Amino acid sequence: MPVSAIETGCIDLTLTPEQIGEHTEKILAQPRNLDQLRPAAGEPSKLSELFGILQARTRVDFANYKENTLNRRIARRMTALGIEDYESYVDFCRTNLDEVDALHRDLLISVTQFFRDPEQFRKLNEHLEKQLVNHGPGPIRVWVVGCATGEEAYSIAILIAEYLGGLHALTKNNVQIFATDIDQNAIEVARKGIYPISAAQDIPPNYLKEYFVLGENEITVRQELRSVTLFSRHNVFQDPPFINVNLVTIRNVLIYFNLALQERVLTRLHYSMAPGGLLFLGTSETVGEMGIYFEARQGADKIFGKRRGISGELTVSSSSPGTSYLRTRTLRKSAAQAAAEQAAQAELSLARSVAPNGLICTRNGDIIEVLGDISVYSEIRAGMSTSLNVKMLIDPLRSEASSLIAVSIRNEERRDGRWHSVSLPTGNRVQLQAFPFLNHKGGEVHCLLAINSKFEEEKELKFEEISDRDQREYVERMELEIRSTQEALQQTIEELQTANEELQSSNEELQSTNEEFQATNEELETSNEELQSTNEELLTVNEELQISSAERQALASELEAMLASSPYAVALADQALIIRRLSRVAQDVFGIGELPPTGLHLSHCHLPSGFPALAPIANTVLRLQETRRIPVLSGSDYYTLILSPVLDLHQKLIGLSITVTRFDNEPFNDVLRLVSKVTRVGFWTQNLQTDETYLSPESHAILGIDDETAGLSLDGLLARVHPEDRTSLQSRLDRLFVDGGSFEFEARFFDDTGNTLNIAGSLMVFQDSHGENIQLIGVCWDKAKFDERDLMLGCSVAVQNHLSVGIFSFDVMNNVPVWNPPMYGLLGYKQGTDVPSVEKLLERVHEEDRDFIKDGLQDVLTIGQSFHYQLRLRTSDGSYASGELFARARRDKAGRTTHVFGGLQLYRSGPE
Numbered sequence: 001m002p003v004s005a006i007e008t009g010c011i012d013l014t015l016t017p018e019q020i021g022e023h024t025e026k027i028l029a030q031p032r033n034l035d036q037l038r039p040a041a042g043e044p045s046k047l048s049e050l051f052g053i054l055q056a057r058t059r060v061d062f063a064n065y066k067e068n069t070l071n072r073r074i075a076r077r078m079t080a081l082g083i084e085d086y087e088s089y090v091d092f093c094r095t096n097l098d099e100v101d102a103l104h105r106d107l108l109i110s111v112t113q114f115f116r117d118p119e120q121f122r123k124l125n126e127h128l129e130k131q132l133v134n135h136g137p138g139p140i141r142v143w144v145v146g147c148a149t150g151e152e153a154y155s156i157a158i159l160i161a162e163y164l165g166g167l168h169a170l171t172k173n174n175v176q177i178f179a180t181d182i183d184q185n186a187i188e189v190a191r192k193g194i195y196p197i198s199a200a201q202d203i204p205p206n207y208l209k210e211y212f213v214l215g216e217n218e219i220t221v222r223q224e225l226r227s228v229t230l231f232s233r234h235n236v237f238q239d240p241p242f243i244n245v246n247l248v249t250i251r252n253v254l255i256y257f258n259l260a261l262q263e264r265v266l267t268r269l270h271y272s273m274a275p276g277g278l279l280f281l282g283t284s285e286t287v288g289e290m291g292i293y294f295e296a297r298q299g300a301d302k303i304f305g306k307r308r309g310i311s312g313e314l315t316v317s318s319s320s321p322g323t324s325y326l327r328t329r330t331l332r333k334s335a336a337q338a339a340a341e342q343a344a345q346a347e348l349s350l351a352r353s354v355a356p357n358g359l360i361c362t363r364n365g366d367i368i369e370v371l372g373d374i375s376v377y378s379e380i381r382a383g384m385s386t387s388l389n390v391k392m393l394i395d396p397l398r399s400e401a402s403s404l405i406a407v408s409i410r411n412e413e414r415r416d417g418r419w420h421s422v423s424l425p426t427g428n429r430v431q432l433q434a435f436p437f438l439n440h441k442g443g444e445v446h447c448l449l450a451i452n453s454k455f456e457e458e459k460e461l462k463f464e465e466i467s468d469r470d471q472r473e474y475v476e477r478m479e480l481e482i483r484s485t486q487e488a489l490q491q492t493i494e495e496l497q498t499a500n501e502e503l504q505s506s507n508e509e510l511q512s513t514n515e516e517f518q519a520t521n522e523e524l525e526t527s528n529e530e531l532q533s534t535n536e537e538l539l540t541v542n543e544e545l546q547i548s549s550a551e552r553q554a555l556a557s558e559l560e561a562m563l564a565s566s567p568y569a570v571a572l573a574d575q576a577l578i579i580r581r582l583s584r585v586a587q588d589v590f591g592i593g594e595l596p597p598t599g600l601h602l603s604h605c606h607l608p609s610g611f612p613a614l615a616p617i618a619n620t621v622l623r624l625q626e627t628r629r630i631p632v633l634s635g636s637d638y639y640t641l642i643l644s645p646v647l648d649l650h651q652k653l654i655g656l657s658i659t660v661t662r663f664d665n666e667p668f669n670d671v672l673r674l675v676s677k678v679t680r681v682g683f684w685t686q687n688l689q690t691d692e693t694y695l696s697p698e699s700h701a702i703l704g705i706d707d708e709t710a711g712l713s714l715d716g717l718l719a720r721v722h723p724e725d726r727t728s729l730q731s732r733l734d735r736l737f738v739d740g741g742s743f744e745f746e747a748r749f750f751d752d753t754g755n756t757l758n759i760a761g762s763l764m765v766f767q768d769s770h771g772e773n774i775q776l777i778g779v780c781w782d783k784a785k786f787d788e789r790d791l792m793l794g795c796s797v798a799v800q801n802h803l804s805v806g807i808f809s810f811d812v813m814n815n816v817p818v819w820n821p822p823m824y825g826l827l828g829y830k831q832g833t834d835v836p837s838v839e840k841l842l843e844r845v846h847e848e849d850r851d852f853i854k855d856g857l858q859d860v861l862t863i864g865q866s867f868h869y870q871l872r873l874r875t876s877d878g879s880y881a882s883g884e885l886f887a888r889a890r891r892d893k894a895g896r897t898t899h900v901f902g903g904l905q906l907y908r909s910g911p912e
Helices: 004-008 017-028 048-058 067-081 086-095 097-107 118-133 151-164 184-192 197-202 205-211 223-227 259-272 288-292 323-332 335-354 395-411 468-565 584-590 614-624 665-679 697-703 714-719 723-739 783-803 821-827 838-844 847-863
Strands: 140-145 175-181 194-196 212-214 218-221 229-233 245-250 273-281 294-297 300-306 358-361 367-371 420-424 427-437 446-454 569-574 578-582 628-634 637-647 653-663 682-687 693-695 741-750 756-767 773-782 805-811 816-819 867-874 880-891 897-910
Touching: 017 468, 048 086, 048 097, 067 086, 067 097, 067 468, 086 097, 118 151, 118 245, 118 273, 118 300, 140 151, 151 175, 151 205, 151 223, 151 229, 151 245, 175 184, 184 229, 194 197, 197 212, 197 218, 205 212, 223 229, 245 259, 259 273, 259 288, 288 294, 335 358, 335 367, 335 446, 395 420, 395 427, 395 446, 395 468, 468 578, 569 584, 578 584, 584 653, 614 628, 614 637, 614 653, 682 697, 693 697, 697 756, 697 773, 714 723, 723 741, 723 756, 756 783, 773 783, 805 821, 816 821, 821 838, 821 897, 838 847, 847 867, 847 880, 847 897, 867 897
Parallel strands: 140 175, 140 245, 175 229, 245 273
Antiparallel strands: 194 218, 212 218, 273 300, 294 300, 358 367, 358 446, 420 427, 427 446, 569 578, 569 653, 628 637, 637 653, 682 693, 682 773, 741 756, 756 773, 805 816, 805 897, 867 880, 880 897
């Protein structure tokens, strides 16, 4: 399997493709019911026990993960194990730590790829370049949270390398990339930096050539990238965060957390980011309620900057302790960074000149910088939000501020508010002025809100200079206009307030709907992740299938080459008796010119004469799954037809093999000739279909036939049999042709001169696969000579036993001594128990004769001199008997002694 999937350790079962299909069918047969995992209203989560087991085993708390995601993964594990009841699964996890580890790996969906979402990476590259332009001394620090198998970390390393000028510019002193995850297995893969060749399709060609080493089935990240990337196991919501980080990426991780955990993680990331640092999120993620801490970058909806006041997050006066250290750090800043800070201070000075008392806020009214003293213009009371927002201004200004901010930012121009009558220490008239405030760092547009106040004295009207009538008309007209204006303004204000409230209500509803859509989108993204994980598993299976296919193709090529070069007739047929493969020799035997791509049925083969029909035999072999061996005679040639069942690795019948081997008669005949020559037994063979006959030279000599070149047919042999024996031999021969087998016979034969010969022999008949007699083989020997030899041997043994003559023989070349039975008796030894030897013979010889006998036997052995000597021999009762011992040597053509033989005979027995 692979190989790559098995090495990850993130698999449940290792199956063949056929077994994968069966297991998938089994899984689909069980409906995915998650109801038993969902808690009832008002009840704690049913997963709490499982959370405890996981935390005890892995030190990871999954309580704040989204339950829908957890339920799906747990249900997947239960289906894989065939467990239907959740409580049973919990009990199983308690007793099986391997399953807890497997569940932990499943919950950590380690799915990533190089340059995932290319458009987002393009925008990140643009903003990263803008940020790094003002980067001061010290290394560029990046934190990749939830790096999985490391592709994203290496992608960002490539972007930084491109900015710095290439691989040679990457050193640990100028770039530090921290890639963390809680999946240790994924971390190990990331550290190696070796990925399947399929990952190359996600990498731009120019990056692939420069930053990777391409292998046959894999790509390897170059050492320069790996040296600046540190992979470690880290839990982002439990372990301390890294600090002073220029870029934090946490992509497709927050979607698995609930809102509480998301805010907790984002707070930690905000703390870890350096001033001006960037936050890179996934396509389905947002900062949500944490927007007060992060500002979106222009033109990139998933890249955020760390929100901060213009004056900086920390202000230290020159008299504060530690200023020398701060001044030292300031001196170390780069010119670009100093210029950026000077620009920020210039903007701040300009803002203070425009608005001595005021504030800088976001589009939503969140205050990020306070200018001067606005305490008299603000109020805090019960029920208000504790966050810094323009809603904390006093009543005349509160309702006007939001509209002025929106209009000013939208139109990108100044907007003045009305003068309101108030009673404040700074004046009795107050006014708001809104100015759009552009961020030089490229962040979102802010608004500068200036608060102006003044004292205005109320002057009394002097009507002495105008007539009463004019005075009344003027006053009435002015009062009417003022009343009309006030009513219009009041109506407008009320309408605007009503519209604003309605819009705000609609906005809140839209925000709520947006949050629901976002939650749904996150769930869809999670499902997409799971589908992608499944897709990667399928890709792995596909790669394994391709490997298996390549192996099968190689095996098929090897099989074709073997069949093409095989000297035997071999054919392979399936269960439908269709020939799928066969050797070159089999093409000639079966009469097949070229095997068609669809195969050829056995019944269409053109076998030589004498071969049986293959289809019925093949059916029997497939049904019984037993091998059949059938001898066949075709013309004058013998064949063996072998049909055997073929089984696969699972012992499943898939077809049969057919093998035809030809029997070569010549070696067999050579063996018969050799045996006949050594044993002097004659033989003859006769092909019963062609009547071709062969008689060995020994047969001619035994039967008294002078012409050794002439063959003799069966009828000719029967004609030489004595009439009194011919009928019996003919009858037995007829039964042999019917029943088969063999028989032995004794009969009198006539030789060429008419003399009678007593002959013994044996006849055997061979039959083909159809039961037809095809070959007759016979052997014969001269029974009179065999009987005479047996008689002479028997007489010799009888005389030796009667005269008590012991005979011995010693094979010098093979060191084998032999005694006849009287020899054992004369020396007092037991045949079968005592081993014959010269030493045992000398033990029985009288001491005075022993040395002479020993020297005489040695002369026979060494120089071949005959030896004859009278001696005294001790018998079994302790007495001595006189006798004589003689010995002779037998030599080969080279004059070497091969045997020493002789005899021992006693005359009488008596005292020593």
